[in-house]
Amino acid sequence: MTRGSTGSADKSIEVIDLVTHYGDRQILHNVSLDVRKGEIMVIMGGSGSGKTTLLAHLLGLKAPTSGTVRVLGSELGRLGPMDLQKLRTRTGVAFQSGALFSSMSVGDNIALPLREHTDLDRTTIGIMTRLKLEVVSLAGFEDLMPAELSGGMIKRAALARAIVMDPELLFCDEPSAGLDPVVASSIDDLILRLRDAMGMSIVVVTHDLDSTFKIADRICVLDKGKVLALDSVEAIRASTDTRIQNLLNRRTEEAEPDADAYLRRLLGEGAPRQDGTGRT
Amino acid sequence: MTTGGGGDKGLAGLLDRLGHWVVAGFNEFGFAAALFGESVFWLVMGRRRRQTVRLAPIVAQAMEIGIGALPIVTVLSGTIGIMLAIQGIYSLRLFGAESRVTLGVAMSTVREFAPLITGILVAGRSGSALAARxxxxxxxxxxxxxxxxxxxxxxxxxxxxxxxMLVMLPCLTLWADVVGLFAAGLYIAPQLGSTLGAYATEVVDLVKLNDMLHGLAKSGIFAVLITIVGVVNGASVTGGAEGVGRMTTRSVVHAISAIVITDMVFVFMVTR
Known part of the structure; x- marks a missing residue:
């Protein structure tokens, strides 16, 4: 039980041998990765690579089949509810859709963590809220409702809410997805600024190659639930692995070599899946 | 809920689906019970865990659930009061006992119809809104x-x-009692050639505290049922807007069924 709060001091996140299933289907295969303090780690992969599932595990929203996830030195599976709650005040999350509370104004959304977790008075909370809105260039928008914001503004407001408690660790799920290139690039700049100005460790989950190469210190490439590579930007670029090169050059996977398996699938005869864990 | 993994044909398939269905049903009951337990826990322990339950959202919800439902509860409980009076006088006249109609109307309104109709209305208005939200x-x-x-x-x-819900549903029920009995009196008094005042005195004489509590206790149980059913269905939504619609409908159907069945069980346990 003493392992709960150990782990290297210079790591924000350590994931060891993470295995997880949806029903009978295995999603993650022995995923291991680490995020160092003060770095931007980009978890990259196509649709269905398991990156969203991995993020859910890092956030403690899903319990793994096996393996350990250690966030800021604490093992998620071993934390009691009180400690987990405390840990969560030290992390911030910006979800893909923003996930702003649609019944509250932008300002109330951003102030919510302060109202719930601190004893600050209204004036201070108001100042801190406007300060964070300033950081994401949304000053003056605090009285609008989320429905009145554009896609890029929602993402920025979500970022403001994620950093309002000055977290040590920030998670961003697809920060630039669905935005035009200019706005997407401004979000990337914002993420870089947050790391530089506040020294946060940042985990970004994305399939966007341009923004990956712009912001990442290190990249974790996920494919079909396995870590293909975990290395610096230069090393990933220089990789000779065909699957990584396919991903980087936006090439599709080569054609199915097994014609029999293809036919069986078309006939619906329950050919075993490629990961060998097809349903019975 | 039929996500049968095995063969879909024949008796085995049927049993398989039945099994899945039963397991899913028990899961949902367990979830509902756990949810209720957790709610009580936060209500009692919230402050100590630095997660106080705040008054402002409770008041906002109470306005929405209670005050918002007032017009429709008034109209329907009044309608039901008059309907009961008409039916009561008709059936009692068969053996010349229509002067006893007040007893029947008073008992059935206070003990049964007011809590039941209020519960069903609130389940349709607020239980569904909760599930959708x-x-x-x-x-x-x-x-x-x-x-x-x-x-x-x-x-x-x-x-x-x-x-x-726990505060407003009994309040609405009390209001439905008053409106229902008043509306019944509007029909009964002239029919029996008596006055509204005499009718009121008779009602106050007949309805005991016990009868009021019987109805209010039921409305308290209905409040818990409506909320928990709404939350369980809302929390189980998958599959986008269509899923929200499906679970909202389901929550209304389940809440009303739960209300009617619980009512019967409660009456059976308490009244014999």
Whole structure:
């Protein structure tokens, strides 16, 4: 039980041998990765690579089949509810859709963590809220409702809410997805600024190659639930692995070599899946 | 809920589906019970855990559930009072006992019809709204968002709704009692050639505290049922807007069924 709060001091996140299933289907295969303090780690992969599932595990929203996830030195599976709650005040999350509370104004959304977790008075909370809105260039928008914001503004407001408690660790799920290139690039700049100005460790989950190469210190490439590579930007670029090169050059996977398996699938005869864990 | 993994044909398939269905049903009951337990926990222990249940959202919900339902509860309980009076006089006249109609109307309104009709109305108005709100929040990841902020969604979303419902449903029921009995009197008094004042005195004489409590206790149970059914269905939403619609409908059907069945069980246990 003493392992709960150990782990290297210079790591924000350590994931060891993470295995997880949806029903009978295995999603993650022995995923291991680490995020160092003060770095931007980009978890990259196509649709269905398991990156969203991995993020859910890092956030403690899903319990793994096996393996350990250690966030800021604490093992998620071993934390009691009180400690987990405390840990969560030290992390911030910006979800893909923003996930702003649609019944509250932008300002109330951003102030919510302060109202719930601190004893600050209204004036201070108001100042801190406007300060964070300033950081994401949304000053003056605090009285609008989320429905009145554009896609890029929602993402920025979500970022403001994620950093309002000055977290040590920030998670961003697809920060630039669905935005035009200019706005997407401004979000990337914002993420870089947050790391530089506040020294946060940042985990970004994305399939966007341009923004990956712009912001990442290190990249974790996920494919079909396995870590293909975990290395610096230069090393990933220089990789000779065909699957990584396919991903980087936006090439599709080569054609199915097994014609029999293809036919069986078309006939619906329950050919075993490629990961060998097809349903019975 | 039929996600049968095995063969879909024949008796085995049927048993398989039945098994899945039963397991899913028990799961849902367990979830509902756990949710209620957790709500009570936060209500009692919230302050100590630095997650106080706040008054403002409770008041907001109470306004929505209680004051918003006032017009329709008034109209329907009045209608039911008159309907009971007409039917009562008709059936009692068969053996010349129509002067005893007040007893029947008073008892059935206070003990049965007021809590039942109020419960069904609130289930349709607010139980469905709760399910839809939570379902939408779930597919927008707003629930996940609360969780990762270290804010318990049960404490933040469920407890205010539960408390507001527990306060407002008995209040609405009391109002339905008054309106129902008054409306019945409007029909009964002239029919029996008596006055509204005499009718009122008779009602106050007949209805005992016990009868009032019987109805109010039931409305308290209905409040818990409506909230929990709404939350369980809202929290189980998958599959976008269509899923929200499906679970909202389901929550109304389940809440009304639960209300009627619980009513019968309660009456059976208490009245014999």
């Amino acid at each position: 939570l379902g939408t929040m779930r597919i927008n990841q707003e629930i996940d968002s609360l969780t990762v902020m270290g804010i318990s969604p049960v404490r933040f979303l469920v407890v205010p709704a539960l408390v507001a």
